Amino acid sequence: MLLIDDAHWADQETLRWLAAFAERLDDLSVLVVVARRPGEVSGDSARHLDAVAAAGRTVSSLRALTxxxxxxxxxxxxxxxxxxxxxxxxxxxxxxxxxxxxxxxxxxxxxxxxxxxxxxxxxxxxxxxxRGGGLVDRLKGLGLEATQFAWAAAILGTGITVDMVARLATMDEAVARHCAGLLCTARILTEAAPVAGTEREEGELEFVHPLIATAVYNSIPSGVCTAMHGVAAQIITELGRGASQAARHLLKVHPDGDEELVEQLREAARDHLAVGAPDAARICLERALHEPPLPDVHAHVLYELGCATLLTAPAVTIEHLQHALGLPGLDGRRRVDAVVRLSQALLHNDQLEEAVRTIEAEAARHEPGPVKLRLHAVQFMWEGIHGETVSPARSRSLADLARTCTGRDNAERALLILRGFDAMTHGESADEVLELCDRALVNGRLAPGLGWTDQEWGMELLMMLGSAYAYADRLDRAESLFAEALRAYTTAGWRGGHLSLANAFLGLAYRRQGRLRDAESTLREALVLAERVGRRLPLYWSATCGLVDTLLARGRVEEAWSIAEQYGFAPPYPSTIVLPDIRCVRGRLLLAVGRTAEGIHELEAAEKTAASRGGHNPVLSPWSVDLAKAVADQDPARAARLASDARRQAERFGTDTAIGEALRCAAALETGGRAVQLAAQAVTYLEASPCQYEHAAARVEHGIAARSVAELGRGLDLARACGAEGLAAQAREVLETGRGLR
The missing domain is CATH 1.10.8 (Helicase, Ruva Protein; domain 3)
Structure with missing residues (x-):
């Protein structure tokens, strides 16, 4: 249970965290009770509190005493x-x-x-x-020393002890104890109650009410207040309470070119990031820039600030990192890290060509070796994500490079993952894809330095790894990877693009498994998070496309169209690859709402993209299957060619899902006994597949073709288990009609 009183007095970082936490309560066994005073705050604070209120329900509204x-x-x-x-x-x-x-x-x-x-x-x-001015007058009536004690207590805010106040107010400890007694008698301070599970010291004091603390703090003269915060930071540092506690006071100190203060704020930022508070880290680093830092440190502070804002505000990150790289100071590995981070931010700001150019320019500065290999791998990664310019020549170069890799270090492991992803997208042998991906792991797990929050390689590489597993029928491993990402980013406090993409790709794994209800809820969460980062960015498309695809699978066509209209799911598309394939999903949506010509046009565009790349995965990009069904009535010969190509491509890829889906398409184009035979073969393959929605659809289609009550019943049960409402309704209708069934 989490109880929060007086939430209207909380700081921005706390309220932002609380709003994000409240949205995830459906997945947690925790009760959160929040008390707030309406009308007390405005701006972002009010927006965060409104989000908390929207996530729950009002239990009671307290009224004034009668x-x-x-x-x-x-x-x-x-x-x-x-x-x-x-x-x-x-x-x-x-x-x-x-x-x-x-x-x-x-x-x-x-x-x-x-x-x-x-x-x-x-x-x-x-x-x-x-209260207010009257309280201040009453405080002054207790004497100068009591007033100074109260000021010092207000500066400390929490963890108030007599000895700390005595040091801060520069008074004798005996005098300080006398003042503490006066203030407690006057009901300004009180002894803090012990709290289980905390490190609260015995004899700590606190203000009787936050309003009193605010009134006392506001009564401190400005110059005195600033000076006392500086002394408080020094005391906390000397007591070994950590840079993050001292930073609260350092933020109040006037900028004065203090080199030591800059280092303290940088250390505090690192502490905040370590416990999952990137917003607090950002504030510390922004304050450090105002000091300002020494010239040889300035670039490092900008780099650290760029890291803290990476996928929360990509455009801001780009500005910080470009500025840092334009200053002296970033050398060696730190410079390479900054360039990689900059290219990553450019990618997520839909500036992919500039991201590739940035990496190319840096690679040209280095001699052959580990650094150059890392930069080449990053370049291959961004080119592999590009939605339009992936070419057969690039794939051959990547295959040649990966052929020399044994997975002995993370650069080689990265190349193996990139090669596995590339092979998957082109529909090469799934067995080879899995072999490449497995070689990139260490005892079936991510290698040290290749974790979701590790900074050297970034999350995109691991998203490619999980996607390769997802479309090569290793959905257990894909789900495990993406669930691990969600846990890692939640624990680290990364609530921007990282958490959105983790939800989007976990939703993809659920969708592929046929867990459509789980997929929908997870993808909706991804979309909420993506909107905070910015509309029309690549991560926004991933969440939207996945949600539309899932709603179509559930049979909720009108809702899928509504989501597409609401969130702008239409051309122009981003320059990056979107999973599932964006044109295929958009084409299927248009066909479902009766806009057949537009749907065919989208699928034909997907066909052209596949031709330019030299092949495609018929599960990742099922344009041939959907297009064959769409043109079957008008051009049966073309439909047959498309179905035949899909079958050939599926057998080349070799997964049960790919072959089963190709057989479903072939069965849809046939009639009579041939249709029944092909539908039965599709069921056989898809029963062995981990994709249960496709299995359910094959069962229903086979049941209809074979007029089998038993087969329709099995398909209906599977459809219900998946949450495929439209498919279940179709099976029920045939069963209830009963004509010709046996």
Whole structure:
């Protein structure tokens, strides 16, 4: 259980995290209860809190105390003899605010004010002393030393101890303890209650209420406040509490070219990233730039800032990294890392050609060796992702290079993955694809340095690995990889493009398995996250395309069309490859809504792309199957050629799914006994396939062709299990009609 009170006072990073966390609660066994004050905040804070509210439901809206409730509280505190008029004035003065009522009654007790009608007029003055300017005046009345103690406590905010306050306020510890007593008696500070599972020290103090802490903090003169934050950072550092705790104070210090402060903020940023707080890291690094850093450090800070914003804001990352590479200071491996990161950001900002040119230019600066090999691998990776310019010549060059690789280091493993992905997209032997991919693993797992959050190679390489497995019928391994990505990015706090793509590719694995309900929910999550990064970017297309494909498989054609219209699922397409194939999905959608000519045009465009690449995977890009069915009535000869080509390509690739799908297409173009025979063969192959939706469709089609009640029943059961509502409805309709069935 997670209980959050006064959420309206939380910082931006916390609220952004909370909004993202609330969206994933369907997958977690945790109850989150959030209390907020409406109308207290605006801008991004209000937007994040509204997102939290939209993810849950309102349990209760607290109201102000009624006059009777205020009277009951007054008498419970001051005694049953309190006058009705006095009680009524307590309610009128506080407007029924529970906090103000409690504080006012405490002041009445402290001042020994009699709760009678004749003294009711004094309540307003007492109430003013409990908050805002009145609270500050009351604090000053406790003396200069007590005021300084309260200021120091407000600067510290949390983890307030008498010895730390004494050091910060430069006062004797005995005096500090006396001041702490005065402030506790005055109900400004109180001893913090112990919290299980925390490192809260015994004797820690806290403010009685956040409003009091805010009022005290705001009363500190500006120059004094800044100076005290600087001293607080120094004290926290000396106590060994970590750079991230000190950074909260360093952010308040005026820029002054302090080299040590820059290093502290960089260390704090690294700490924040290590615990999954990239937004906090970004703030530290942006503040470090304002110091500013020394010339030989400036480029490093910009590079680290680019890493912190990589797939949250690709355009901003590009700006930081280009600036860093234009400054002196980035040398050796750090420069190569920056170039790779820059090219990655360009890729995800749909500037793929510039990404390739950036890598080419850097590779030209290096002699043959590990660095140049890494850059060549990255270049092959970006070219392999390019949606239009993948050529047979490139594939041959990659195959020649990968043939020399044994998988002895990560550069060779990367080339094996790239070759496996390339072979998969071109529909080469699935056995060879799997052999290449397996050689890139170490004991069936990702090699050290090739993890999802490792920075040297990036996530795209592993997405290619998982995709190769997904379309070569190793869906167990694909799901495992993508689920691992989701866990890694969630744990690391990477809530931008990384998490969106992890959801999108996990949704792809679910879709291929036939787990259509899981695929839909995961892809919807991917789309929500992708929208935050930016519409029309490659990761946005991945989520949209996958969701449309899944909705079509579920038989929800109108909803698929609505999603396509809402999210702009139409040309112009991005320059990167989108999985599943974007033209095939768009063509299938157009055919499903009756826009046949447009659908055929999209599928023919996919055919031209496949021809330019020198081949295609008939499962990844099933244009030949869909196009054959679309033109069967108008041009049966062309349909037969397309079906024959699909069968030949499927047998070349060699998976049960590919051959089964080609047989389904051939059966759809035949009639009579030949159709039944081909449909039965399709069932045989797809029963051995891990793709259960396709298996269900083959069962239903075979049942219809063979007029078999048993086969239709099995198909219906499979369709229901997959969540394929349209397919299940088709099977039910035939079974209920019953004409000619046996």
């Amino acid at each position: 006059p009777d409730a205020a009277a009951g509280l007054t008498r419970a505190t001051l005694g049953r003899h309190a006058d009705d008029a006095f009680c009524r004035e307590v309610w009128a003065v506080t407007a029924g605010n529970p906090y103000e009522t409690v504080e006012l009654l405490a002041k009445v007790q402290d001042s020994e004010l009699q709760p009678v009608e004749g003294r009711a007029g004094e309540l307003r003055a007492l109430n003013r002393a409990a």
